[in-house]
Amino acid sequence: xxxxxxxxLDFRALGERVRAAEGDVEITNCCGQRFIGAGxxxxxxxxxxIPGNALGAYLDGAxxxxxxxxxxxxxxxxxxxxxxxxxxxxxxxxxAMRGGSIFVRGNAGYRAGIHMKEYxxxxxxxxIGGCTGSFLGEYQAGGVIVVLGLGANGxxxxxxxxxxxxxxxxxxxxxxxxxxxxxxxxxxRPAEEDDxxxxxxxxxxxxxxFGADAEEILASPFTVVTPDxxxxxxxxxxxx
Amino acid sequence: MSAVDxxxxxxxVVRNSDRCIACRVCERQCSNKVHxxxxxxxxxxxxxxxxxxxxxxVSLCPTRALxxxxxxxxxRENANWQPDTIKQVYRQASSGxxxxxxxxxxxxxxxxxxxxxxxASQVTNPSIDPLREPMETRVFLGKKPSRAERGxxxxxxxxxxxxxxxxMPVMFSAMSYGSISYNAHASLARAAEALGIxxxxxxxxxxxxFYRYGKNTIVQVASGRFGVHKDYLEAGAAIEIKMGQGAKxxxxxxxxxxxxxxxxxxxxxxxxxxxxxxxxxxxxxxxxEDLRQLVYSLKEATAYKKPVIVxxxxxxxxxxxxSGIARxxxxxIAIDGYRGGTGAAPTLIRENVGIPIxxxxxxxxxxxxxxxxxxxxxxxxxxxxxxxxxxxxxIALGADACYVATAALLALGCHLCRTCNTGNCNxxxxxxxxELVKRLNPDIGSERLINxxxxxRHEIMELMGGMGINSIEALKGNRMMLRGVGLNEKELGILxxxxxxx
Numbered sequence: 001x002x003x004x005x006x007x008x009l010d011f012r013a014l015g016e017r018v019r020a021a022e023g024d025v026e027i028t029n030c031c032g033q034r035f036i037g038a039g040x041x042x043x044x045x046x047x048x049x050i051p052g053n054a055l056g057a058y059l060d061g062a063x064x065x066x067x068x069x070x071x072x073x074x075x076x077x078x079x080x081x082x083x084x085x086x087x088x089x090x091x092x093x094x095x096a097m098r099g100g101s102i103f104v105r106g107n108a109g110y111r112a113g114i115h116m117k118e119y120x121x122x123x124x125x126x127x128i129g130g131c132t133g134s135f136l137g138e139y140q141a142g143g144v145i146v147v148l149g150l151g152a153n154g155x156x157x158x159x160x161x162x163x164x165x166x167x168x169x170x171x172x173x174x175x176x177x178x179x180x181x182x183x184x185x186x187x188x189r190p191a192e193e194d195d196x197x198x199x200x201x202x203x204x205x206x207x208x209x210f211g212a213d214a215e216e217i218l219a220s221p222f223t224v225v226t227p228d229x230x231x232x233x234x235x236x237x238x239x240x
Numbered sequence: 241m242s243a244v245d246x247x248x249x250x251x252x253v254v255r256n257s258d259r260c261i262a263c264r265v266c267e268r269q270c271s272n273k274v275h276x277x278x279x280x281x282x283x284x285x286x287x288x289x290x291x292x293x294x295x296x297x298v299s300l301c302p303t304r305a306l307x308x309x310x311x312x313x314x315x316r317e318n319a320n321w322q323p324d325t326i327k328q329v330y331r332q333a334s335s336g337x338x339x340x341x342x343x344x345x346x347x348x349x350x351x352x353x354x355x356x357x358x359x360a361s362q363v364t365n366p367s368i369d370p371l372r373e374p375m376e377t378r379v380f381l382g383k384k385p386s387r388a389e390r391g392x393x394x395x396x397x398x399x400x401x402x403x404x405x406x407x408m409p410v411m412f413s414a415m416s417y418g419s420i421s422y423n424a425h426a427s428l429a430r431a432a433e434a435l436g437i438x439x440x441x442x443x444x445x446x447x448x449x450f451y452r453y454g455k456n457t458i459v460q461v462a463s464g465r466f467g468v469h470k471d472y473l474e475a476g477a478a479i480e481i482k483m484g485q486g487a488k489x490x491x492x493x494x495x496x497x498x499x500x501x502x503x504x505x506x507x508x509x510x511x512x513x514x515x516x517x518x519x520x521x522x523x524x525x526x527x528x529e530d531l532r533q534l535v536y537s538l539k540e541a542t543a544y545k546k547p548v549i550v551x552x553x554x555x556x557x558x559x560x561x562x563s564g565i566a567r568x569x570x571x572x573i574a575i576d577g578y579r580g581g582t583g584a585a586p587t588l589i590r591e592n593v594g595i596p597i598x599x600x601x602x603x604x605x606x607x608x609x610x611x612x613x614x615x616x617x618x619x620x621x622x623x624x625x626x627x628x629x630x631x632x633x634x635i636a637l638g639a640d641a642c643y644v645a646t647a648a649l650l651a652l653g654c655h656l657c658r659t660c661n662t663g664n665c666n667x668x669x670x671x672x673x674x675e676l677v678k679r680l681n682p683d684i685g686s687e688r689l690i691n692x693x694x695x696x697r698h699e700i701m702e703l704m705g706g707m708g709i710n711s712i713e714a715l716k717g718n719r720m721m722l723r724g725v726g727l728n729e730k731e732l733g734i735l736x737x738x739x740x741x742x
Contacts, residue, residue, distance in 0.1 A: 015540050034533065039470045039541030057537040060470040073524050076537065077461075079469040092524045096465035098509055114523045115464060119509040139519055141510060168514055230514040231497045238337030239661060240328060240587045 006030045011052065018045065027051075032071070037064050041081070053090075056083045059100060072109070075102045078124070084209055091133070094126045097143065101125040105210045108132045110159065116169060118142025127206045134159030140227075141168040146202050148217060149174045156180065166227045172199055177223030185232050191222035245334040247327050248313045251293045253286035259305035260284055266297035266306060271664040271676055294657035296666035328587070339587035342660035342670070344487060344579045344624055344646060347591050351579070352598035352731070353630045357740055359721040360706040367708050370701035376711035377408040377697055381478075381618040381640055382547045382571045401571060402547045404458075404478050407436030408697045409635060409712050412689075413576075413622045413643030414460050414482065414551070416442030418495050418504040418516065419583035419660070420649075421677040424669045425450060427652055427685030432456040434686065435693050438477055440643075443467075443493065443518055445507040451475050458549065461538065463492055464518035466508040470541065478572070479538050480549040481531075483522070486580030486623040489553030489594045493518035494584070499663055499672050528564040535569040547571035554578060554600035554623060555593075559607035566608055566616040574643060575600050577623025581646045583670055584661035597623040598637065602735045605638025605717060628699035637735065638717040651692045652685045 002021040006014050007029040014033045018025055023043070027036065030049030037045050038054065041061035048067050056064045057076040069087035078097040088106030096115045099122040107130035114135065116124055124143035129150050136158050137145050149157030156179045163171060163186045172191065173180065182188050191199065199222060200214070207214040253274060262284055267275040272290040275297060277283075293308045315323050328339055361367040368375065382403035389397045412428050419442065426449075428439040433456045440458040445467015450457065459476035461468050473479055484490070495508075495516040505512040525531050535548050550565045551574035552558070558575065565573050577597025582590065601621045608614040621634050622643030631642050650656070653667035660670035668680030700712075709715050723740040724732050732739055 011536070011540070012544075019543060035537050035540035038537055039473065041470070053533055054537040058468070058470055058473065058541045073533070073537075076524065077465045077468050095524050096468075098465075098469075111523050115517075115519065117510050119506070119511060122509070135523075138523070139517060141514065141517070165517065165519075167517065168511070230511070233494055233496075233515065233517070236338055237340040237586075238331050238335040239659070240331060240339040240341050 001026055003028060006033055006049065009033065011035055037062055056081070059083065061100075069106070075100070078102070080122075086210065088130065093128075094124070097124045097126070098122055099124050101205075102127070103206055103209055104128045104130070106130045108136075111135045111138060113137045113140060113143070113145045115139040115141060116143035116145065118169060125202060127202050129206060129210065129212070131155070131157045132159060134161050135164065136162040137166055137169070137171050137225075138163070139165040139167070140171070141166075143169045144172070144198075144202065145169070146172040146199065146206075147174065148203070148206070150212070150217070163225055163227075165232065166225070167230050167232045168227060171225040172202075173223040173225065174217070174220050175223065176221050177225075180223075182225060185229060186225050186227050188223050188225045191224045195224050196222065242334075245330060247330055249288035249291065249311060251288060251291045251308050252311045253288050253291055253297075254307045254309055255284060255286065256305045257283070259303040261303055261305075263302060265300050265302065269296050269300050269666060271666050271671075271673070292657045292659045292662075293655075294659070294666050295655040340584055340661055341587040341590055341658060342582060342584050343656055343658040344581040345590050346658065349579075350596065351624075352596055352727075352735070353626070353633055355725050355727050355731075356598070356633050356735070356737065357723045357725060358629065358632060358636070358703055358707070359723070361708040365708045368705035368710050370698070370705045373705075374710065375701045375705060376713070377700055379406050379409045379641055379712050380404065381406065381620065383617065384615040386612075386615045402478075402545055404438060404547055404572070405436075406438065406641060408693065408700065409639075409641035410625075410631060410644055410693060410696065411437050411458070411620065411641060412439035412648050413574075413580075413645040414440040414442040414458075414480065415583070415645055415649075416444030416460075416466075416495070417447055417507055418444040418499055418672070420669055421665075421671055421680060422447065422503065423677050423680040423682050423685065424649075424652060426682035427680065427689060428648065429453040429456065430682060430686035431689035431693070434690050437693070440480060441467075441476070443482060444495070444504065444516075445509065446472050446475055447503060447507050460551075461534075462518050463520070463522045464516060466510065466516055466518070469509075473538065473542050473546070476546065478547045478549055479542070480551050480574065481522075481534055481538070481570075482551045483525070483531075484551065484553035484555075484576070485582065486553045486576030486578050486594055486597070487582035488585040488589045489555050489578070490520060491586065491589060492520040501672055504672055528568050531565065531570075532568040539569070549574050549620070551576060554595045554597050556595060558595070558600045559603040562604040562617075562619075563607055563611055563613070566611075566613045570617060572618045572620060572640075573604070574620040574622065575604060576643070577621070580623035581649070582660075597621050598633075599731075599734050601634060601639055602637050602719075606736055609717075628696040629703065631696065632700055632703045632715070633722060635712060635715045636718050636721045637737075638719075640716065647692065648689055651688045652680060 011033040032052040034052035039058040043062045054073045059078040059081045061080040072090035074093045080099040085104045091109035092111045110133035127146040380403040383401040432439040443462035454475045457476040460480045462482040497513040549572040550570040578594030618640040621639045625642045665671040722737040
């Protein structure tokens with residue numbers, strides 16, 4: 001394992017060192033350097049401190065662990081691998097991700113999981129332990145988003161306008177979801193046995209990473225949101 | 241359908257019965273099912289309501305028995321309520337739908353290229369004959385150093401940021417696999433390689449068969465991020481971030497699920513039959529700083545080996561926008577004017593949003609020069625570049641290169657019927673139906689593109705030679721070589737050119 005002290009390095013200098021390092025990397029004293037791990041495959045990167053925006057953009061199989069918080073655009077257009085955040089993340093986490101998984105112990109900001117998509121066996125997964133801001137899963141075209149709302153203390157666990165334009169994939173919300181206003185083109189229903197079996201895998205992995213009690217989490221009801229149509233705008237146009 | 245919804249067919253199929261031999265070629269060739277054979281009468285019939293005037297049957301009729309003419313059945317004349325407008329109201333009243341069109345804006349708005357004339361040498365400075373003298377049409381796109389720098393040993397630093405190397409200042413602009421066919425992409429890729437220029441994947445990903453044309457490929461990253469992954473980013477000569485498109489500024493793209501079949505689905509990496517929706521904005525870009533973040537995330541992911549292009553539509557504040565982009569770390573700005581083509585766009589946006597590329601280009605080039613940052617970026621312009629003369633005028637107005645798409649499609653057989661959105665293209669271009677796609681032979685298609693660009697290159701050299709200029713570099717931004725005709729003071733001022741006679 002190569003240990004890189006990020007102190008005093010700008011993103012480009014740090015990026016060059018991460019790319020040049022053979023094998024796994026530990027970054028210490030990280031303080032806002034962007035683009036760490038961009039496009040990387042087959043490497044494990046452990047980060048102490050707070051990485052900057054676009055952590056793990058286009059990630060292609062590498063594993064990134066952040067011991068604290070991360071900022072905006074974590075896992076942008078990620079293709080494979082895993083990002084584990086032991087704190088909270090900023091806006092637009094997992095934008096357009098199409099593979100791999102992102103686990104966030106705490107909360108996520110606005111626009112989490114926008115335009116996630118899937119293709120055949122490439123189904124991305126994002127699990128948020130806490131709450132999310134508005135526009136969660138907007139334009140979602142595939143993949144799975146799970147919001148556990150741990151520590152919400154009775155507050156609504158997602159912001160406004162969740163699932164606007166959703167036309168694929170699946171969203172799990174812990175709770176009965178009655179306090180969430182969903183758009184007309186999706187269906188929100190209580191999780192059934194099949195759903196819970198699927199969910200158990202995701203929650204299990206979350207608990208393994210962060211040490212929570214899976215049974216306690218799963219004891220709560222869950223809401224599943226899926227789109228009614230994969231062609232939401234079919235009837236919107238007239239050929240001229 | 242109520243009587244008020246009836247719209248008289250726009251075209252008439254005129255069949256010369258003296259010539260028609262009822263060979264039924266027209267019937268087999270028409271995907272819109274206009275032609276049919278009547279056994280009883282032993283004659284061909286036409287259903288004109290389905291005709292889009294793509295000229296496929298006309299072109300293939302062996303006896304020249306067919307022609308398509310505009311119907312003279314007309315509403316009562318009205319200068320204010322034109323027939324198209326009336327029909328649009330009927331269509332919307334019956335469907336409640338947003339009007340959808342394809343290809344570039346057909347409205348008679350000003351084409352400034354046609355109001356700009358090119359200079360030539362007479363007597364006092366010699367013109368150059370490109371057949372006899374060396375003439376440079378090669379261009380490099382990317383950041384240019386603002387001054388020469390020397391290392392500690394006194395030697396010139398010659399390391400440049402990554403550049404796109406083109407044999408002539410023209411590239412094929414973005415058209416996605418999905419909006420156009422496999423054979424259309426194959427034709428463009430092969431021609432780009434043979435010509436030493438680039439074609440552009442558009443936002444539909446890159447089919448695995450075309451990775452081998454990588455050094456002649458520009459890969460696009462748009463708001464939907466379709467088909468974007470590490471190998472894709474590394475495959476091309478450059479990466480283009482699509483912020484906007486001239487035909488539909490301010491809105492996203494939407495390839496209907498019916499076109500997401502087979503290879504298109506695999507290349508876009510989304511399931512068959514699912515709509516491919518590119519949102520109007522990039523949801524992570526709200527500012528120039530955010531754009532800078534996307535630019536640098538792409539550079540980090542590709543180890544700074546690829547120039548990054550930012551493509552925007554020409555809109556009102558384009559000069560200020562371009563100034564921002566030039567400071568974002570982008571290497572090249574592509575600007576798409578409002579006459580640019582599209583596979584599908586809401587009619588009203590195509591016809592009412594954006595500004596002409598000529599004015600946008602002149603304004604941007606001037607602004608970047610005024611701010612001393614012109615060398616930060618190369619400028620590529622598109623949005624209806626129709627000929628080598630348009631290319632020469634664009635270069636003289638300040639462009640480094642031009643993007644060409646409609647002209648390339650015409651070379652492949654497009655007859656501008658403007659119904660790409662239906663997916664029934666009889667010429668095998670804007671369709672995914674296998675029986676139609678195979679009508680476009682990539683061997684012939686690429687050859688025709690090579691012919692077209694070879695001819696343009698020669699014309700560019702002749703026009704430059706006439707001015708006594710022997711390289712694109714010496715023509716670039718050389719507005720003294722242009723004069724306007726019939727333009728007002730304001731237009732001349734924005735274009736930065738004098739009036740003819742001045």
